[in-house]
Amino acid sequence: MGGGEKFVAHFVIMTVQIDVDEKLLNEVHKAIAELNESKADAYREAFEDLVRKKRREAEVSHRYAEAYGKNPVQPDEFDVEEDQLEEVWKDL
Numbered sequence: 001m002g003g004g005e006k007f008v009a010h011f012v013i014m015t016v017q018i019d020v021d022e023k024l025l026n027e028v029h030k031a032i033a034e035l036n037e038s039k040a041d042a043y044r045e046a047f048e049d050l051v052r053k054k055r056r057e058a059e060v061s062h063r064y065a066e067a068y069g070k071n072p073v074q075p076d077e078f079d080v081e082e083d084q085l086e087e088v089w090k091d092l
Contacts, residue, residue: 020028032042 028042029039032039
């Protein structure tokens with residue numbers, strides 16, 4: 001950066017407290033140690049993954065709603081005859 005330019009960064013760090021089953025927490029800590037990662041980095045990555053997952057779930061849900069809004073289920077669309085059910089279920 002040269003003459004007169006300023007770089008300003010604002011970081012907000014928040015501490016989060018949650019209840020976690022002790023067995024699960026021990027498994028997480030073991031996995032983190034095996035991967036030689038820091039707990040903070042692993043938790044941060046888990047939160048980022050959760051955000052991506054929830055956004056993706058919301059997008060899929062939105063697309064389903066949109067698709068079924070355009071093409072509603074027909075009254076007999078999922079009707080199945082008894083013999084068809086028996087055929088499908090006999091091997092289960």
